[in-house]
Amino acid sequence: MQTTESHPSHNDTGGMAALISRIALAVITPLIIFYALYQGFLFLRDGDSPKWAMTLIAIIWGVGGVAALYWVFNWLVEMLPLAWMQRLQPFVFVGPALAILTWYLAFPALRTFWISLFDRGGPPEQFLATFTSWPPDSWVGLQNYTSIFSERLMRETFRNNLMWIVFGSSFSVAFGLLIAILADRSRWEKVAKSLIFLPMAISFVGAGVIWNFMYEVRPSSVPQIGLVNAIVVALGGEAHPWPAYTAISPWNNLYLIVIVVWLQVGFSMVLFSAALKGIPEELKEAGRVDGAGEMRILSGIMIPYIRGTIITVWTTIVIFTLKIFDVVWVMTGGQFGTEVIATQFYRQSFVARNPGYGSAIAIILLIAVIPVGIYNLRQFQDREVF
Amino acid sequence: MGAKRKKLLNEILVNGALLLLVLIWTVPTLGLLVSSFRSRQDIQTSGWWTIFPHREWQTTAVIENPKEALGVDPNEIMEIRGATGTFKEFREGVADGDVQVTWVGNKRIGWVEIQEQVWAVNWDFTLENYSEVLTGKEFEFTNADGEVITIPGENMTNSFLNSLAVAIPATVIPVLIAAFAAYAFAWMNFPGRKTFFIMVVGLLVVPLQLALVPLLRDYKALGINGTFLSLWLAHTGFGLALAVYLLYNYISTLPRETMESAFIDGASHFTVFTKLVLPLSVPALASFAIFQFLWVWNDYLIALIFLGGSPETEVITMRLAEIVGSRGNDWHLLTAGAFVSMILPLAVFFGLQRYFVRGMMAGSVKG
Numbered sequence: 001m002q003t004t005e006s007h008p009s010h011n012d013t014g015g016m017a018a019l020i021s022r023i024a025l026a027v028i029t030p031l032i033i034f035y036a037l038y039q040g041f042l043f044l045r046d047g048d049s050p051k052w053a054m055t056l057i058a059i060i061w062g063v064g065g066v067a068a069l070y071w072v073f074n075w076l077v078e079m080l081p082l083a084w085m086q087r088l089q090p091f092v093f094v095g096p097a098l099a100i101l102t103w104y105l106a107f108p109a110l111r112t113f114w115i116s117l118f119d120r121g122g123p124p125e126q127f128l129a130t131f132t133s134w135p136p137d138s139w140v141g142l143q144n145y146t147s148i149f150s151e152r153l154m155r156e157t158f159r160n161n162l163m164w165i166v167f168g169s170s171f172s173v174a175f176g177l178l179i180a181i182l183a184d185r186s187r188w189e190k191v192a193k194s195l196i197f198l199p200m201a202i203s204f205v206g207a208g209v210i211w212n213f214m215y216e217v218r219p220s221s222v223p224q225i226g227l228v229n230a231i232v233v234a235l236g237g238e239a240h241p242w243p244a245y246t247a248i249s250p251w252n253n254l255y256l257i258v259i260v261v262w263l264q265v266g267f268s269m270v271l272f273s274a275a276l277k278g279i280p281e282e283l284k285e286a287g288r289v290d291g292a293g294e295m296r297i298l299s300g301i302m303i304p305y306i307r308g309t310i311i312t313v314w315t316t317i318v319i320f321t322l323k324i325f326d327v328v329w330v331m332t333g334g335q336f337g338t339e340v341i342a343t344q345f346y347r348q349s350f351v352a353r354n355p356g357y358g359s360a361i362a363i364i365l366l367i368a369v370i371p372v373g374i375y376n377l378r379q380f381q382d383r384e385v386f
Numbered sequence: 387m388g389a390k391r392k393k394l395l396n397e398i399l400v401n402g403a404l405l406l407l408v409l410i411w412t413v414p415t416l417g418l419l420v421s422s423f424r425s426r427q428d429i430q431t432s433g434w435w436t437i438f439p440h441r442e443w444q445t446t447a448v449i450e451n452p453k454e455a456l457g458v459d460p461n462e463i464m465e466i467r468g469a470t471g472t473f474k475e476f477r478e479g480v481a482d483g484d485v486q487v488t489w490v491g492n493k494r495i496g497w498v499e500i501q502e503q504v505w506a507v508n509w510d511f512t513l514e515n516y517s518e519v520l521t522g523k524e525f526e527f528t529n530a531d532g533e534v535i536t537i538p539g540e541n542m543t544n545s546f547l548n549s550l551a552v553a554i555p556a557t558v559i560p561v562l563i564a565a566f567a568a569y570a571f572a573w574m575n576f577p578g579r580k581t582f583f584i585m586v587v588g589l590l591v592v593p594l595q596l597a598l599v600p601l602l603r604d605y606k607a608l609g610i611n612g613t614f615l616s617l618w619l620a621h622t623g624f625g626l627a628l629a630v631y632l633l634y635n636y637i638s639t640l641p642r643e644t645m646e647s648a649f650i651d652g653a654s655h656f657t658v659f660t661k662l663v664l665p666l667s668v669p670a671l672a673s674f675a676i677f678q679f680l681w682v683w684n685d686y687l688i689a690l691i692f693l694g695g696s697p698e699t700e701v702i703t704m705r706l707a708e709i710v711g712s713r714g715n716d717w718h719l720l721t722a723g724a725f726v727s728m729i730l731p732l733a734v735f736f737g738l739q740r741y742f743v744r745g746m747m748a749g750s751v752k753g
Contacts, residue, residue: 094570203686206706
């Protein structure tokens, strides 16, 4: 502070000029950056350069633009007097995140609820106009919700989601635990675990292709090319298009659930494996001294010890299966009695063009997720993540 | 001795069970990979597992005009090369040990095929499928009726580039924004800090489906529907809550002394953030970035809604789903296409396994 005062400006006009040029700079620099970003936006929206050039420019524009905005706003704030700088700088840092979150999650949650109170016409364009001529033509109140709970197709949808939750989570937990226990005792633990984890890198669409191929069915006169049906036929059974085999409805859903279990077991296995390694050796030794067999130690000592982890995995997968979409959409498109909440939401909102009904489904999804989500988050907080 | 045997038995049981499970988990992907290198004809007529040695019927001899050559009467029970049966049975094929005899055609002008069971492997691999899905040029093939059909390639190169153009900014932008916010929450003082942070954590439980209908309206109003920008922003918005939360957990545990000594040296928050906090947080940033990158790369729903159906901008998952829909039985294309869409995630998996696993575990609560 004192050092700056010990260097008084030589004359007032020079100080004035410096101030003016600083202000001019403060105005012009952001303007240049905004202009450049806007030009980039127009170019990306309307330009027709070769694909790779557009891709490269898109990446530079997107990433460089965000960095430039932070830099410029911080630079502006740091030019302010100290007190103002300290007051405003945190908002330069945290502001963009809060603004985006408000626009993308907080506000849409309210807007979706609002839209869910209207029929396929949707709420009026002007928000205030809704109230000047109350009620608007498209207003239906809670009717979307009552019809969701009375329609047969929606009941089937809820039943399917329940199957997903029950079987998806318990299979994932059971297999994850089994593999973690087995791997813990084998000498090739690392290799086994990474091979089991590998499907987590695969997209649901890709997994859909993989499993469509597994379930591929051929007439009985020619050889089967899908592994599942080849095994079934070799064992003397009859080939069926399993996920689309409506004769066993609703159990054909299980053939879709298997896919997600296949994808997600890696997740539960890693958590269980870490938890099992955290069990103190003395505890297991004490059990052995007391003459307990391996099975008894597993059920009496190890599983109770990792109970917390089991609950975490369970709730995470419950939330995950509540929101399941891609697998069903790619495998069956919701046909053959495999519709789930998220596919219904998509169908109603974007295919049947009935966003009111679709939004009501989304709100129900939110209500179903919230309690499990809060519980899961509490568990998650207690866990070392990185 | 008994205890030792029991231990050995136990070990065999554990390793055997584990091996079986690992096989079950690997075989679906392996089948896809193998099939993607087999020709259209091979995939349609035999299982991919026939690349392993197996017993197969192979025609060893053909006898033309069997009535005279063999002196048999198709109207009675015949004996050909040790196999006995009626004409009807021979039409289906009569097996005698390792030899199978089949009458092809009708009684008057048919012929007899002698087949023997031999060990065989189907090792006819080709890269044709990949060039067909990757390029946009036209392909010709002859179908079962001898008809020549010309079809355009699937041009996945284009959608691969689109996916990169979507996924890279959609990873870097949220990481950058979240790192700034996480730093502010951890090391800066401002009114409402706690409230805002609770809001961020609370938004973790909101399913992204909830935001899609309103956002589509906004995008249409702004005229950015169908652009990559719309996807970057969407993925930023949906990934941000998790990113802020995870990076806060990491950045808030950085040693206080390091920070304070930097501030005493007169460094500003911006300098401390860029010169000190970002380099120190690389492990956390990398883990989250990998998770977010794979999430965006593998995403289908958000791309489907905001990009619309334009083939110019469609990303790789959309392209693949499109092939599933339009060419659902062309397994030579589907297998190669699926593998093209998986190649980058698999490379990340094998190359950066430690960060990959950490990122996936941390990302499990994403909305």
